[in-house]
Each structure stands twice: as C-alpha cells, then as structure tokens.
Amino acid sequence: MEKIGFDSARYLKEQSEYILERAKSSGERLYLEFGGKLIADHHAARVLPGFDPHAKIRLLQRLKDVTDIILCIYAGDIERKKLRADFGITYDVDVLRLLDEFASWGLRVAAVVITRYEEQPAAVQFKNRLERRGIRIYTHRATKGYPTDVDTIASEEGYGANPYIEVDRQVVVVTAPGPGSGKMATCLSQVYHDHQQGRQSGYAKFETFPIWNLPLKHPVNIAYEAATADLGDVNMVDPFHLEATNEGAINYNRDIEIFPVLKRILEKVTGAESPYQSPTQMGVNRAGFAIVDDAIVREAAVQEVIRRYFRYGCEHALGFAAPETVERVTLLMEEIGGAPELRSVVPVARDAAKRAVEEGKGNEGVYCGAALRLPDGSIVAGSNSPDMHASSSLVLNAIKQLAKIPHEIDILTDTTIQSITRLKRDILHTRQLSLDLEESLIALSVSAITNPAASLAMQKLTDLKDCEMHLTHMPTPGDEAGLRLLGVNVTSDPSFAGKNLYVT
Numbered sequence: 255m256e257k258i259g260f261d262s263a264r265y266l267k268e269q270s271e272y273i274l275e276r277a278k279s280s281g282e283r284l285y286l287e288f289g290g291k292l293i294a295d296h297h298a299a300r301v302l303p304g305f306d307p308h309a310k311i312r313l314l315q316r317l318k319d320v321t322d323i324i325l326c327i328y329a330g331d332i333e334r335k336k337l338r339a340d341f342g343i344t345y346d347v348d349v350l351r352l353l354d355e356f357a358s359w360g361l362r363v364a365a366v367v368i369t370r371y372e373e374q375p376a377a378v379q380f381k382n383r384l385e386r387r388g389i390r391i392y393t394h395r396a397t398k399g400y401p402t403d404v405d406t407i408a409s410e411e412g413y414g415a416n417p418y419i420e421v422d423r424q425v426v427v428v429t430a431p432g433p434g435s436g437k438m439a440t441c442l443s444q445v446y447h448d449h450q451q452g453r454q455s456g457y458a459k460f461e462t463f464p465i466w467n468l469p470l471k472h473p474v475n476i477a478y479e480a481a482t483a484d485l486g487d488v489n490m491v492d493p494f495h496l497e498a499t500n501e502g503a504i505n506y507n508r509d510i511e512i513f514p515v516l517k518r519i520l521e522k523v524t525g526a527e528s529p530y531q532s533p534t535q536m537g538v539n540r541a542g543f544a545i546v547d548d549a550i551v552r553e554a555a556v557q558e559v560i561r562r563y564f565r566y567g568c569e570h571a572l573g574f575a576a577p578e579t580v581e582r583v584t585l586l587m588e589e590i591g592g593a594p595e596l597r598s599v600v601p602v603a604r605d606a607a608k609r610a611v612e613e614g615k616g617n618e619g620v621y622c623g624a625a626l627r628l629p630d631g632s633i634v635a636g637s638n639s640p641d642m643h644a645s646s647s648l649v650l651n652a653i654k655q656l657a658k659i660p661h662e663i664d665i666l667t668d669t670t671i672q673s674i675t676r677l678k679r680d681i682l683h684t685r686q687l688s689l690d691l692e693e694s695l696i697a698l699s700v701s702a703i704t705n706p707a708a709s710l711a712m713q714k715l716t717d718l719k720d721c722e723m724h725l726t727h728m729p730t731p732g733d734e735a736g737l738r739l740l741g742v743n744v745t746s747d748p749s750f751a752g753k754n755l756y757v758t
Contacts, residue, residue: 276456332344473552495533503534636649644725648723
C-alpha cells in the first residue's frame with residue numbers, strides 16, 4: 255500500500271478558498287495564469303504521494319460556477335509540431351484533448367487563443383478547424399515593445415492591438431498545453447482592456463512547483479529542477495520577497511527575472527501601485543500546507559529525480575536532449591544522495607538481462623531484461639525471447655502472479671503466438687516477429703474468450719497502474735504505447751534493443 259505524505263482533501267479546500275479570496279481582492283475579475291499540467295499531473299502525484307493527479311481539475315470543478323477558461327497555444331508550436339512527451343501527442347492535438355476533458359468535467363471554455371500569430375499555414379489550418387467545430391477562437395500578435403518598452407506594451411499598439419476575449423465570470427483561468435504558450439501576455443492583455451473599459455481586474459499566477467514555503471534544497475523542489483533541466487530552470491530564494499517581508503521564499507529564475515518588468519507593466523496598465531512586491535506574493539499556491547509527512551515526500555522526490563536521470567539519458571541517446579541536460583540532472587541526483595541503483599527495480603531488471611545471456615534466451619543476440627514492483631512490494635522480472643519483448647514477458651508474469659496462476663500454466667498459448675508470428679512474417683512481411691506489449695495485450699484479450707486463466711489474469715491489468723518498472727533498453731513504440739495505457743511509471747537504460755535504426 256502506498257504511503258501517504260500529502261492530504262488532497264485539505265489541499266482542495268484551502269486552495270479553492272484562497273483563490274476566491276484573491277479574486278475578491280482583485281475587483282470584478284481575476285485572471286489566473288495556470289502553469290503546469292491541469293489534468294493528469296503525474297509529476298505532482300509521484301513527488302507528493304497522496305496528491306490526486308486530477309486535483310487541479312477538481313479544484314476548478316469546485317469553482318465552476320464562477321470560472322471561465324481560456325486555452326492558449328503558441329502558433330510556432332503548432333507549426334513545428336511540438337510534442338507533449340507524456341502523452342505522445344502534439345500541442346495542437348492536446349488542445350483538442352483538453353477541450354474534450356473540460357467538457358467532460360462540466361467546465362466552460364470561453365475561447366482558444368493562438369498567440370504570436372503570423373498566419374503560419376499550420377496555425378491557419380488549426381484555426382479553421384476549430385472555428386468549423388463551433389469553438390470561439392482568437393488570434394493575438396506578438397506584443398509590440400515587449401519586454402522593455404512598457405509605454406508601448408501598455409498602449410493601443412501593444413496589448414490594445416489584441417482583440418478582447420469575451421468572458422463574464424469572476425475567475426478566468428488561462429492555461430495551455432505547455433510552457434511558452436503566451437498565458438501571461440493573454441492575462442495582461444485582458445487586464446489592459448478591462449481597465450480601458452473602466453473595469454477593475456487583477457492578475458495572479460498558479461504554479462505547483464517549486465513549493466515556495468519548502469527549503470531551497472528540499473528534494474521536492476530539487477525534483478522540479480530535475481523535471482525542467484532541459485529548460486534550465488533554477489530554484490532561488492526570492493530576493494524581492496526577502497526584501498519586502500524579511501522572510502525567505504522559493505521561486506525560480508524565470509519568474510524572478512521577469513518580475514520587475516511584470517510589475518511595471520501591471521502598474522502602467524492599471525494606473526495604480528502593484529499589489530505585489532514579489533513574484534511569490536503573485537502566486538496562489540497552497541500545496542506546501544497540505545504535506546502531512548515530510549519524510550515520505552522527501553523519499554518520493556528522490557525517486558523522481560532518479561526517474562528523470564534515466565529519462566534524460568534516453569532522450570540524449572535519441573538526440574533530443576543536450577549533454578548539458580544529462581550532466582545537470584546527474585548533479586542534482588547526486589546532490590540529494592540519489593543513485594540509479596536506489597530505484598529498486600533497476601538491479602532486478604539488469605540481473606534478468608544477465609540471466610538471459612547466460613541461458614541464451616534472447617532474440618538474435620539481443621538480451622533485454624525488465625522488472626516491475628507490484629503493489630505488495632514484491633518485484634517480478636522478465637526478459638526477451640524470440641517470441642516476446644521483455645515488456646510483454648514481464649507484464650504477463652506480473653498479472654499471473656497477481657492472479658495466483660501457477661507458472662507452468664500459459665495464458666498465451668504457443669498456438670496463439672505462432673499464429674500471430676505467421677501473420678507478421680508471411681502476410682504483413684514484418685521484420686520484427688516477436689510480440690511487443692501492445693500486440694500481447696490484444697492477444698491476451700482474444701485468448702480470454704476461451705481461456706479462463708487468461709480471463710482471470712487480464713482482470714489484474716488495472717492493478718499495474720502507477721507500479722514502478724525498469725527496462726534495460728529503450729522500449730519500442732508498441733511497448734511504449736502499451737505501458738502508457740497501463741499507466742506504469744517506467745524508466746529504461748539509454749540502450750537500444752537492437753542494431754536496426756528503424757524500429758516499428
């Protein structure tokens with residue numbers, strides 16, 4: 255059973271009350287820039303055991319009667335097909351997913367905004383697609399004068415050149431698929447228009463990490479630095495907050511660097527002194543007050559840094575991450591006493607690969623191992639073979655153990671496996687004949703019709719959600735898709751599973 259270090263119920267209550275207080279003090283309307291993942295925040299759930307990955311969307315559901323949502327997407331991200339790695343989809347597709355998700359939670363999306371729009375062909379196509387589905391869509395150009403010419407920014411040539419987004423509720427949440435999407439500019443543009451129309455409104459920022467009232471070197475805050483190592487984010491003591499209140503608070507470099515400009519823009523836009531003397535005061539995050547066991551969240555955060563170490567290592571091998579990113583996350587891991595072998599499934603997976611070599615059970619000279627920790631804490635191993643990928647072998651072994659099915663009983667028969675192999679080899683002319691995880695799960699579902707053991711085992715697949723897993727090689731697309739659907743927290747060594755450059 256998972257140890258709990260965070261009280262989600264307390265968090266939801268305190269966070270919703272605090273946002274409403276901030277909205278009340280802001281006047282008629284509060285534009286709330288929402289950073290991080292609004293839905294399925296698995297990073298937060300991993301580093302704060304007990305945190306509901308859907309806590310933020312549940313928070314908005316509590317406030318739905320007073321909340322409008324604006325979704326931002328940067329036109330350049332549409333054009334270059336920027337990918338959201340955790341879902342394996344592009345940012346524009348993620349906007350479609352978010353629109354459906356918000357609707358399913360009963361939340362109202364006022365509009366989608368394409369920011370820094372310059373008639374990029376892909377952005378035009380995306381705009382047309384949404385408009386033809388009845389979605390209200392706006393386009394904002396790059397803000398003239400940003401970031402240094404405040405007089406131009408807060409004028410008809412700057413924010414005034416953007417069309418006003420029609421909203422009518424007290425809290426307006428401005429969110430996006432990822433960073434750099436223009437959330438802040440959209441918020442400030444709206445504040446500008448409101449004040450031009452004689453309407454008092456304010457701006458605030460919601461970020462879960464870093465947690466401002468935890469120490470600078472707390473593992474939870476270090477885990478945020480590890481998660482953003484590719485962006486170069488660095489946690490810092492907020493010097494503006496220290497000067498204004500004589501109290502220490504933690505923020506990160508980008509918010510601290512932009513704060514003087516943001517403060518000047520707010521004052522120019524509203525014609526009044528800024529209510530904020532520091533970027534920390536600008537935030538509304540109350541996550542730190544819902545931590546109920548510091549030791550548990552510290553250990554969980556160390557494990558998350560180790561996961562990031564493996565992830566960046568693989569991204570570097572694939573050409574996505576720079577060497578400096580790997581060096582950065584390695585230093586962070588060592589700083590908090592982490593090491594790859596402290597992830598309990600890592601040594602077991604590597605031992606499984608060694609045994610496969612000794613027993614000659616690999617596939618065409620490639621020997622891969624895998625290990626998964628079950629909810630009861632026991633660890634199951636698997637390795638590749640001419641019939642199956644290591645991920646397939648492992649998952650089948652895991653659900654057999656969960657279902658208490660004896661090892662000698664097959665839940666995928668040789669006949670079933672050979673039939674799929676013939677299909678791949680003789681009809682589809684596929685080079686990779688062994689079953690990846692996605693294929694194995696489909697085969698299992700078919701076998702479950704006539705095989706009671708397979709049916710029993712298949713029911714245990716849901717028990718694998720959030721289990722920790724490690725591979726001695728990077729998963730193939732079919733393995734990766736299957737693991738994502740199962741919701742497993744998987745890491746892998748930065749090694750390729752074979753010599754082929756093209757893997758399907």
